[in-house]
Amino acid sequence: MSTLMKKVIKIVVLICVLIFLGVMGLLASIQNNRNILPLNLDPFPTINISTPDANNTTKKVVKFEITVVNKNDKPVNVKFYFTKKEGIESWYPYYKIIPDLHETEVYHLEPGQIEEISSIITVETDDNRLVTSQLTDVKCQYKIIE
DSSP, rough: OOHHHHHHHHHHHHHHHHHHHHHHHHHHHHHHHHOOOOOESOOOOOEEEEEEETTTTEEEEEEEEEEEEEOOOSOOEEOOOEEOOTTGTTTTTGGGSSSEEEOOOEEEEOOTTTEEEEEEEEESSSSOOOOOOEOOOEEEEEEEEE
């Protein structure tokens, strides 16, 4: 083998090693980012709307729900923030009943705990329809309270 061919082989091997190390670093980074996020949220939070009293139809009950898992190794105190997704006002008939932002109380979650978060509010509205509806086009975020 000529010296030129040996140099080409060394360069190709070096490039392959660098690509391999880059891919492994990227995979490790993705795995570390997964561990950084302490909570695992259900991908489909829901908002349920109902009219509890047929004689008082302006009063609506709005229930915000999500399932959460604390995958951290220590307890956390957390608040959840529910918002409506963009673009639903054109097709969802009860859009105006739901507040733009709903902030829950603080929840204490132990390591490995699975919790059904449920926050209920009562809303006074000028909407007189009897309502029983569920919305899944909802965005839920959280904030760890120190």
